[in-house]
Amino acid sequence: MADIRVKICGLRTLADVAAVASAGAAYAGFVFFPKSPRHLTLAQAQVLALAAPIGLAKVALTVDADDAALDAIVEAVPLDMLQLHGHESPERVAAVRARYGLPVMKAVGVADEGDLAALLDYSVVADQILVDAKPPKGAALPGGNGLAFDWRLLAGRRWIRPWMLAGGLTAANVAEAVRLTGARQVDVSSGVESAPGVKDAGRIADFVRAAG
Numbered sequence: 454m455a456d457i458r459v460k461i462c463g464l465r466t467l468a469d470v471a472a473v474a475s476a477g478a479a480y481a482g483f484v485f486f487p488k489s490p491r492h493l494t495l496a497q498a499q500v501l502a503l504a505a506p507i508g509l510a511k512v513a514l515t516v517d518a519d520d521a522a523l524d525a526i527v528e529a530v531p532l533d534m535l536q537l538h539g540h541e542s543p544e545r546v547a548a549v550r551a552r553y554g555l556p557v558m559k560a561v562g563v564a565d566e567g568d569l570a571a572l573l574d575y576s577v578v579a580d581q582i583l584v585d586a587k588p589p590k591g592a593a594l595p596g597g598n599g600l601a602f603d604w605r606l607l608a609g610r611r612w613i614r615p616w617m618l619a620g621g622l623t624a625a626n627v628a629e630a631v632r633l634t635g636a637r638q639v640d641v642s643s644g645v646e647s648a649p650g651v652k653d654a655g656r657i658a659d660f661v662r663a664a665g
């Protein structure tokens with residue numbers, strides 16, 4: 454396992470799970486968002502999660518999901534973490550954490566300095582923070598857009614909870630992103646795909662190796 458913990462998000466096939474595990478990633482992300490090319494049904498996610506080896510943490514990504522939707526996911530899919538990737542308030546994050554007894558990672562979109570205060574607000578209620586690029590106005594997806602933000606905004610900043618860097622990372626830029634931000638965990642989706650929603654085993658291995 455690399456020193457930098459890697460999350461590969463948006464897995465859709467058993468081959469994806471195998472590639473992520475053999476590359477030495479720490480987390481596998483399953484997307485529950487029907488507009489996404491990475492969306493999984495409960496049955497698909499269950500098969501993938503059951504195939505994940507011990508040591509590969511299974512993360513369910515949802516967007517402004519209500520309790521009924523989360524209940525269904527948590528009941529069907531063996532999980533290690535919930536990732537909230539919508540406009541969930543700090544109070545909602547706390548409520549989800551209490552309801553399911555699972556660690557919760559809250560995604561926060563960053564485009565400029567003004568977005569950094571939210572990181573502090575969520576770091577006191579979430580178990581982890583995902584610092585992602587803010588989606589462009591009108592984007593169909595709140596994440597997984599392959600867009601980076603100015604990593605220098607994070608230089609020297611620390612929070613009380615573990616955090617992950619995301620947004621436009623690739624094997625070619627992840628080492629520089631880690632160097633500039635001090636991130637110990639990174640998350641990628643588009644950067645290890647050959648087409649939207651299609652993961653590439655070679656790119657996954659290259660990414661984990663490059664993350665260090």
Ligand SMILES: O=C(O)c1ccccc1NCC(=O)[C@H](O)[C@H](O)COP(=O)(O)O
Pocket residue numbers: 462463482484486489490491492514516538585594595596597598599600619620621622640641642643644
């Ligand atoms: O990946 C998706 O399709 C997605 C859909 C809805 C909300 C979030 C989504 N992805 C979030 C992730 O965790 C991505 O890994 C993260 O945004 C980085 O994506 P990328 O810039 O494509 O590497």
